[in-house]
Amino acid sequence: MDVVLAEDGVLLREGLIALLDRFDFRVVAAVGTAEELLIAVTEHRPQLVITDIRMPPGFSDEGLRAAVALRERNPELAVVALSQYVERSYAAELLDSGDGRRVGYLLKDRVVDVQEFAAVLHQVAAGGTVVDPQVVRQLLARQRDPLSRLSAREREVLALVAEGRSNAAIAGRLTISEAAVGKHVGNILAKLDLPPDEDTNRRVLAVLAYLRG
Amino acid sequence: MTMITGDFPQLAAMRSRNYLLTPAPWRALVYVLSTGFVWCGLALPAALLIMPAATVLTNLMAYDISIFVLVTALPLAIGVFLLGMPVLSWVTSILEPVRLRLIDDRPFRRRERGRRIDARDVQYLLFLLLGAPILYLPAILLLALLFDNWSLAGLLALPVLLYVCPLTAAAHGAVTRTLLHAKDEELAEQLLEVSDSRARLVEAHETERRRIERDLHDGAQTQLVNLTVRLGLAKMDTPPDSPAYQNIEEAHRQAKVLMSELRELVQGIHPQVLTDKGLVAALGELADRSAIPVSVHSHLAERPPRHIESTAYFIAAEALTNVAKHSGASAATVTVCRPHATLYLEVTDDGTGGADPSTGTGLLGLADRAATVDGTMSLYSPEGGPTVIKVELPWT
Numbered sequence: 001m002d003v004v005l006a007e008d009g010v011l012l013r014e015g016l017i018a019l020l021d022r023f024d025f026r027v028v029a030a031v032g033t034a035e036e037l038l039i040a041v042t043e044h045r046p047q048l049v050i051t052d053i054r055m056p057p058g059f060s061d062e063g064l065r066a067a068v069a070l071r072e073r074n075p076e077l078a079v080v081a082l083s084q085y086v087e088r089s090y091a092a093e094l095l096d097s098g099d100g101r102r103v104g105y106l107l108k109d110r111v112v113d114v115q116e117f118a119a120v121l122h123q124v125a126a127g128g129t130v131v132d133p134q135v136v137r138q139l140l141a142r143q144r145d146p147l148s149r150l151s152a153r154e155r156e157v158l159a160l161v162a163e164g165r166s167n168a169a170i171a172g173r174l175t176i177s178e179a180a181v182g183k184h185v186g187n188i189l190a191k192l193d194l195p196p197d198e199d200t201n202r203r204v205l206a207v208l209a210y211l212r213g
Numbered sequence: 214m215t216m217i218t219g220d221f222p223q224l225a226a227m228r229s230r231n232y233l234l235t236p237a238p239w240r241a242l243v244y245v246l247s248t249g250f251v252w253c254g255l256a257l258p259a260a261l262l263i264m265p266a267a268t269v270l271t272n273l274m275a276y277d278i279s280i281f282v283l284v285t286a287l288p289l290a291i292g293v294f295l296l297g298m299p300v301l302s303w304v305t306s307i308l309e310p311v312r313l314r315l316i317d318d319r320p321f322r323r324r325e326r327g328r329r330i331d332a333r334d335v336q337y338l339l340f341l342l343l344g345a346p347i348l349y350l351p352a353i354l355l356l357a358l359l360f361d362n363w364s365l366a367g368l369l370a371l372p373v374l375l376y377v378c379p380l381t382a383a384a385h386g387a388v389t390r391t392l393l394h395a396k397d398e399e400l401a402e403q404l405l406e407v408s409d410s411r412a413r414l415v416e417a418h419e420t421e422r423r424r425i426e427r428d429l430h431d432g433a434q435t436q437l438v439n440l441t442v443r444l445g446l447a448k449m450d451t452p453p454d455s456p457a458y459q460n461i462e463e464a465h466r467q468a469k470v471l472m473s474e475l476r477e478l479v480q481g482i483h484p485q486v487l488t489d490k491g492l493v494a495a496l497g498e499l500a501d502r503s504a505i506p507v508s509v510h511s512h513l514a515e516r517p518p519r520h521i522e523s524t525a526y527f528i529a530a531e532a533l534t535n536v537a538k539h540s541g542a543s544a545a546t547v548t549v550c551r552p553h554a555t556l557y558l559e560v561t562d563d564g565t566g567g568a569d570p571s572t573g574t575g576l577l578g579l580a581d582r583a584a585t586v587d588g589t590m591s592l593y594s595p596e597g598g599p600t601v602i603k604v605e606l607p608w609t
Contacts, residue, residue: 009431015439022446059427060489084430085486086501087494109472112438112465114445138501 001125002046005030006037006063008055016111023118034062041070048078048125053090064090071097078125080104091135095208104130128164129204136162149191157184162207221383223316233375241379244315245352248385252345255301259342262297265290302334305341306393313389316382322395337392345385352381408587415585419520426483434475441468487526491516495526496547504537505544512550521606524586525549525558528579532560532602535575540564540600551608558604566598
């Protein structure tokens, strides 16, 4: 799979290239600014873009701006944005770009768990939506009345749903049966007045949209 | 003069019954005598300064002068006078406030050092040279009587002198104060400059923090992430039963711990989200990381100046840490808005209250932080709660 990587720290860029190589991604271009990213994507037409959010020249959210622009041009392009800190508005902007699929918003530190990170890249490239667990946790932590109607177990399940996990994966994680997970998910959606849905991605989007308020 | 000297310390002292037994009249006497020395010290150079001009003018009046001398010597003579007087004025403006301490212990603020000599300094010099002899006439006569013949009349002059000297000194001191003491608006100007320079200091401090944060982020943090990625890759490619595996796994784990510690550290120095997204976003992030649920209400249309922004942020951060540690609260609220030219920040919790600034440095630290940018903090924390911290920072 062809990947364009944008990261302004040279050392870290090298490290990420090594990581991507190891997991059989083909890095067709590795750049250090948002502008170069736009050019490289036009030139190489990759399937996946991995970009740092904070990049030169302004060290603000240039990477995110570029990612959103790229998604507008080509909603099929998978984008994973890496952020130094959790900023809900960043996650929201990415999820709002295109149909909300093929996007990932992760804290930069996640890349050090190399296998999990590679799995996320595959998940996003395959059409998934992945939001950093910490973002989900923070969204859940916000006091909202309907959320307080959820049991502790249901909250656990909800967090995993929001991270884009399937019923089977959630069952494995919580060591309960898949049927039990299905029941919990049904209850959660009902309590949050969301339509029941078996499609994992649509479910994630619905839950995230709800949490964002 | 009575109006001006009405509250002069010397005059108040004179009303006391044991006045002659106190040091006050003697200090006044020393002051009056020293005025004589100062006058002599000044009169000579003043006479020298005025002499060339006087000579030229005298000759001019007698028509005993050539045009050539007139056009060269007269401007020169006047120039000497005009240049010399400010120098003498400068000497008196420094010397006289020192001498004033003999008779007046109220605080004296000389006008700003390094400023230019102005009309008031010259006026004082002229008063000293021309007005003082008249003012001192009674004292001079009494002194002459005393020293001239040590007769009974002379000795009787002494107690009178001890009352006349303070009056003379008080009048002189009042003139010194009127002409050489900084006026209120000048003081205000100096205070403004002090607060300006403090603001510059806070701003410099703020810039420095951001620089340190940027350096750490670009340097140590990025390298550490790279190192940890490499260790993660090495761990993956090492067979779990090989002797190296455990070491690599442990190194990877420690690198991750170090990463999160470094992130916390950088966060404490200057959070990136504050630089990038401003106060409201940073408060939101702060609320999200808090141990108890915190809701943020903000009504800010624009970002405050950077030093105000970071002061408000660090106060809120510290206040929320206090809430989590001490209040026993189950929830807290942070409100920011901009009434008029003020950034208003309020942190409220539903805890047990009874917060006392004197028991810990935390709350005082908050007030200090507010004070560095000319802001104020007030605390309302009755026993049983709730606790409300209100902070107002100037935002012009």
